[in-house]
Amino acid sequence: MNGLSNTQLVLLGTSLLGGVAGIIGSFAVLRRRALVGDLLAHSALPGLCLAFLLLNSSSTLGRAGGESASATHPWQFTVMLAGAFIAGLIGVVAVTLISRWTRTKEDAAIGVVLGTFFGAGVVLSSWIQNLPSASSKAGLQTYIYGQAAGMTREDVWFITAVSAACLILVTLLYKEFMVFSFDPGFAQAQGWPTLTLDLTMMGALALVTVVGLPTVGVVLMAAMLILPGAAARFWTDRLGRMLVISGLVGAGSGVLGTLISAGAFEETFGFDPFRFGYNTRNLPTGPVIVLCATSLFVLSMLFAPRRGVVAKFARRAAIRRRIQHDHLLRSLYELSEPSLAPGPGNIASMATPAEVTIAQLTEDRAWSAWRAGRLVRWANAHGLAQRTHGGARLTNEGLREARRIVRAHRMWELFLISGADIAPDHVDRDADSIEHFLTPEMIAQLEAELTAQRKLPSAPDDVPHSPHALSSAEQVRADQARADSARADGDGLP
Amino acid sequence: MNPSVTDADRAAAAATSARRAPPLEIHDMTVAYHRKPVLWDIDLVAPEGQLIGIVGPNGAGKSTLIKAVLGLAPLASGKVGIYGLPYSQQRHLVGYVPQRETVDWDFPVTALDVVMMGTYGRLGWFRRPGAAERRLAEECLEQVGMASYAHRQIQQLSGGQQQRIFLARALAQDAQVYFMDEPFAGVDAATEQAIVVLLQALRNSGKTVFVVHHELQTVRQYFDFVILLNLRLVAAGPTATTFTRANLQQTYGGRLTILDEAVEAVRLGEAPR
Numbered sequence: 001m002n003g004l005s006n007t008q009l010v011l012l013g014t015s016l017l018g019g020v021a022g023i024i025g026s027f028a029v030l031r032r033r034a035l036v037g038d039l040l041a042h043s044a045l046p047g048l049c050l051a052f053l054l055l056n057s058s059s060t061l062g063r064a065g066g067e068s069a070s071a072t073h074p075w076q077f078t079v080m081l082a083g084a085f086i087a088g089l090i091g092v093v094a095v096t097l098i099s100r101w102t103r104t105k106e107d108a109a110i111g112v113v114l115g116t117f118f119g120a121g122v123v124l125s126s127w128i129q130n131l132p133s134a135s136s137k138a139g140l141q142t143y144i145y146g147q148a149a150g151m152t153r154e155d156v157w158f159i160t161a162v163s164a165a166c167l168i169l170v171t172l173l174y175k176e177f178m179v180f181s182f183d184p185g186f187a188q189a190q191g192w193p194t195l196t197l198d199l200t201m202m203g204a205l206a207l208v209t210v211v212g213l214p215t216v217g218v219v220l221m222a223a224m225l226i227l228p229g230a231a232a233r234f235w236t237d238r239l240g241r242m243l244v245i246s247g248l249v250g251a252g253s254g255v256l257g258t259l260i261s262a263g264a265f266e267e268t269f270g271f272d273p274f275r276f277g278y279n280t281r282n283l284p285t286g287p288v289i290v291l292c293a294t295s296l297f298v299l300s301m302l303f304a305p306r307r308g309v310v311a312k313f314a315r316r317a318a319i320r321r322r323i324q325h326d327h328l329l330r331s332l333y334e335l336s337e338p339s340l341a342p343g344p345g346n347i348a349s350m351a352t353p354a355e356v357t358i359a360q361l362t363e364d365r366a367w368s369a370w371r372a373g374r375l376v377r378w379a380n381a382h383g384l385a386q387r388t389h390g391g392a393r394l395t396n397e398g399l400r401e402a403r404r405i406v407r408a409h410r411m412w413e414l415f416l417i418s419g420a421d422i423a424p425d426h427v428d429r430d431a432d433s434i435e436h437f438l439t440p441e442m443i444a445q446l447e448a449e450l451t452a453q454r455k456l457p458s459a460p461d462d463v464p465h466s467p468h469a470l471s472s473a474e475q476v477r478a479d480q481a482r483a484d485s486a487r488a489d490g491d492g493l494p
Numbered sequence: 495m496n497p498s499v500t501d502a503d504r505a506a507a508a509a510t511s512a513r514r515a516p517p518l519e520i521h522d523m524t525v526a527y528h529r530k531p532v533l534w535d536i537d538l539v540a541p542e543g544q545l546i547g548i549v550g551p552n553g554a555g556k557s558t559l560i561k562a563v564l565g566l567a568p569l570a571s572g573k574v575g576i577y578g579l580p581y582s583q584q585r586h587l588v589g590y591v592p593q594r595e596t597v598d599w600d601f602p603v604t605a606l607d608v609v610m611m612g613t614y615g616r617l618g619w620f621r622r623p624g625a626a627e628r629r630l631a632e633e634c635l636e637q638v639g640m641a642s643y644a645h646r647q648i649q650q651l652s653g654g655q656q657q658r659i660f661l662a663r664a665l666a667q668d669a670q671v672y673f674m675d676e677p678f679a680g681v682d683a684a685t686e687q688a689i690v691v692l693l694q695a696l697r698n699s700g701k702t703v704f705v706v707h708h709e710l711q712t713v714r715q716y717f718d719f720v721i722l723l724n725l726r727l728v729a730a731g732p733t734a735t736t737f738t739r740a741n742l743q744q745t746y747g748g749r750l751t752i753l754d755e756a757v758e759a760v761r762l763g764e765a766p767r
Binding site for chain 1: 528590598602603604611620621623647663
């Protein structure tokens with residue numbers, strides 16, 4: 001560590017700090033204890049102030065403290081951090097006691113304790129700033145707002161030691177932390193000392209918070225505990241992977257934020273992609289690191305596969321599209337159904353479906369002509385229907401597909417009428433919302449049940465008759481009116 | 495006097511008494527939250543190898559009874575014995591199914607991960623579950639018919655499937671006595687039947703199964719033994735003789751006795767003026 005330049009030193013410190021905050025913070029996020037990071041960081045402040053006063057009041061310390069603003073002396077540094085650590089833990093214990101022994105709920109207790117401690121801290125710190133003797137009050141500023149650039153070799157040693165200790169802890173107690181975080185009651189019944197585990201987790205959280213204070217400061221440290229874990233949750237459904245990703249996000253934010261605020265991009269590439277017309281060299285490192293973590297969180301929230309917002313919207317849109325396609329095929333089938341009527345000796349699949357006009361489709365589905373036309377063009381492009389002058393006609397392939405869809409729809413309707421005791425004129429829309437999600441196994445099961453009840457046509461794969469009149473558009477409107485009036489009635493109640 | 499002989503004698507005596515002692519024995523137990531009793535003077539001896547229903551109205555302390563036995567609720571007084579010894583010495587003999595809503599199902603674990611948690615107690619500190627634990631967990635999933643869902647994240651399971659995962663986790667604990675807190679809550683009829691069959695199989699293999707249960711209609715059908723509870727123990731005994739109209743009336747309302755009123759007054763924290 002002695003051979004490192006100042007920037008390298010700061011990089012090492014911030015990346016380690018970001019990584020370990022991400023890993024330890026993940027457990028807080030998963031246990032819905034995200035606010036505890038906030039609590040720890042804020043209640044550390046009066047501890048810092050008291051430790052500072054202690055250092056300044058003792059004469060030997062006063063001389064040493066007068067020389068430099070930042071905590072150059074390891075023991076001075078240690079005393080300040082110990083003060084912060086102890087005050088943070090007192091805050092956590094206070095919340096635990098209040099929520100356990102009074103009617104105050106935990107979130108309210110956190111609010112009370114956090115506010116009280118931080119208020120006391122601010123009063124103490126302003127008092128310190130008015131002290132004539134305190135030439136080193138800048139040291140306190142450092143802890144409140146953070147100053148990564150001023151990181152010393154001792155700071156980095158400390159961060160390295162804490163990171164190593166936390167990593168070992170999480171590796172050793174991975175299974176214990178997992179069962180305790182997921183199901184504390186079960187863990188306790190199984191004989192794990194849950195209070196000790198809880199305190200161990202809190203202790204690690206407090207330790208990380210406290211060593212992070214000089215770098216990112218009191219307020220932003222809480223964010224560094226939560227953001228990486230919250231971001232990582234979007235990328236995976238496994239705890240182990242989440243911890244690794246969270247650590248990487250935290251470390252990445254540390255590196256990126258340090259480089260940006262050190263103006264390293266300009267030095268390396270000749271231009272700074274983050275400059276936006278301003279000089280980034282003078283930006284405070286801590287807040288930039290937090291903003292980098294925020295960016296990674298937002299990116300994860302939007303673009304993570306499966307859990308991301310974009311992926312969710314895409315999935316929903318795909319389902320909506322498929323439902324519309326199903327609806328089109330069913331309408332084409334039902335509107336041309338008379339032409340397909342299977343007579344004696346006339347196998348249904350041999351008949352040619354009649355043409356269905358756009359006007360019929362808009363009437364049947366309450367679609368706009370534009371939407372009906374677009375869906376027909378889709379069916380035409382996929383070989384399921386043939387576009388005609390004023391409408392469309394199912395192709396053989398389309399007929400097969402439509403038959404499958406209509407069959408599922410009507411079997412589901414028949415099942416609802418016989419199995420769930422729903423009136424025939426109500427089943428169409430109920431069936432509508434489910435039929436698109438029926439799996440082949442469920443359809444097979446429906447088939448078996450309905451065959452047993454002799455509700456299906458004798459020819460295999462034949463489409464059963466609709467159990468209700470096929471004027472869905474009218475029915476949709478009637479249902480709508482009924483629902484509206486019901487809602488109006490409901491609103492009228494006191 | 496030869497100390498080793500005494501030790502051996504004591505061990506043998508303990509083993510005999512452990513065999514003879516009932517799976518659950520509660521003596522004069524009172525449970526209090528915030529100093530207000532929620533269970534009052536419970537005395538209970540439960541028989542071995544039976545399916546036992548814990549029945550009573552909402553807020554009667556059914557879950558609390560289980561939690562108190564497992565050391566999850568504070569005892570204000572009294573003693574609990576599992577096969578004659580305190581629970582803390584008998585954990586390895588006990589399996590637990592908590593209520594489904596008590597955990598966050600969005601937690602990043604798979605069904606198999608959750609079931610493997612059942613083996614953690616035997617593993618002890620620091621040891622990670624290995625191939626043997628994994629195989630056992632897979633077998634337990636198989637038993638509850640969830641083998642094909644082993645690698646699903648638990649949020650992506652239906653309520654009944656989640657309940658079966660919890661059941662599989664208790665099976666993985668490989669216990670003699672099981673405590674299940676509303677395993678039928680929010681479960682469809684088919685799953686309920688499957689669970690009942692599983693519980694009966696456990697009973698038939700000599701295990702004792704305690705089940706907190708809500709549906710009065712199915713009590714006779716499911717349970718060999720019932721514990722009727724409403725802050726106090728109303729009755730406990732074989733279903734045929736205990737699950738009677740008179741006992742139910744006493745459990746679910748009717749006239750308050752003086753004792754009930756006293757309990758209620760203490761619960762509300764009202765002191766006579």
